[in-house]
Amino acid sequence: MKLQTSSISPLNDWLEPRQALDGLALIDHLFNRLDGLYPNKWRAAFANDMAIANWRTAWAEGFADEGVTADEVRAGLKACRRREWPPSFAEFFKDCRPSSDYQVALMEAVEQMGRRESGTDRWSHPAIYWAAVKIGSYDLSRKTLRELQPEWNRAFGDQLALGRWPEIPERRPALPAPGHTHSAEVGKETIKDMLRRLKGEADDYAKGKSESVDGA
Incomplete structure (x- = not known):
């Protein structure tokens, strides 16, 4: 299922469940997409549920603060296809919004x-x-x-x-x-x-x- 194309800004837009995503929040949908791109690598990077919760909050706050849009996240995911290892937030953000x-x-x-x-x-x-x-x-x-x-x-x-x-x-x-x-x-x-x-x-x-x- 595709991400919505509307602009994303407030933190809640990333964390609230969405009917179009079968009840998933955008940030959780992104987590699953990254897990699909990096099987046996993505989830293995998280020691426990607390680590996943910390990732979820940190990335959602980063997207909201930077005014990242769903289309930019799509660009970031596309760039991940050329990465052998999962990106950090800084790396993913650069892929979402190339250069300056x-x-x-x-x-x-x-x-x-x-x-x-x-x-x-x-x-x-x-x-x-x-x-x-x-x-x-x-x-x-x-x-x-x-x-x-x-x-x-x-x-x-x-x-x-x-x-x-x-x-x-x-x-x-x-x-x-x-x-x-x-x-x-x-x-x-x-x-x-x-x-x-x-x-x-x-x-x-x-x-x-x-x-x-x-x-x-």
Whole structure:
């Protein structure tokens, strides 16, 4: 039976029984899938029921905190077919979300939404644009990358799961209100300020993730 394709976020979504999975919780369904991929290896790694319960809680919390979607878990399971040994959470998470594609896409969304008002936005993929529309330019321009990341992971994951996307509509620069016309130089400086803020947040975010790993 397949995992559902809807976005997963709250911890309870991973732990509560689901009728579509014959009464199993998503995390238990994942346990069984991993057991099927690694017969005589997966269950052998757990000394007792307490060890399984600890795994269940730790992985469910990890998925909820990171905003992992069911489609990403499916990608992680697919990657396991090429692994000879069962993955740790960190290894499985990397397989669910290869490299830092989601974070790079978020940074593009923040930058290009900032440029869209002037009609100078350039998007590398329509899924990034439509995920940005889902979150909204207001939140993208005011929240930090750390605050945006979980919501972005869900919105972007949902878009990637679609497989097909409408074209990105052309944005015509809005006419300024009377008495509020800005020069091109002022507009460029505004964008530069935004990019400096974005870079600073990205550096802080990367540093924070590194420190959290080192302190784990």
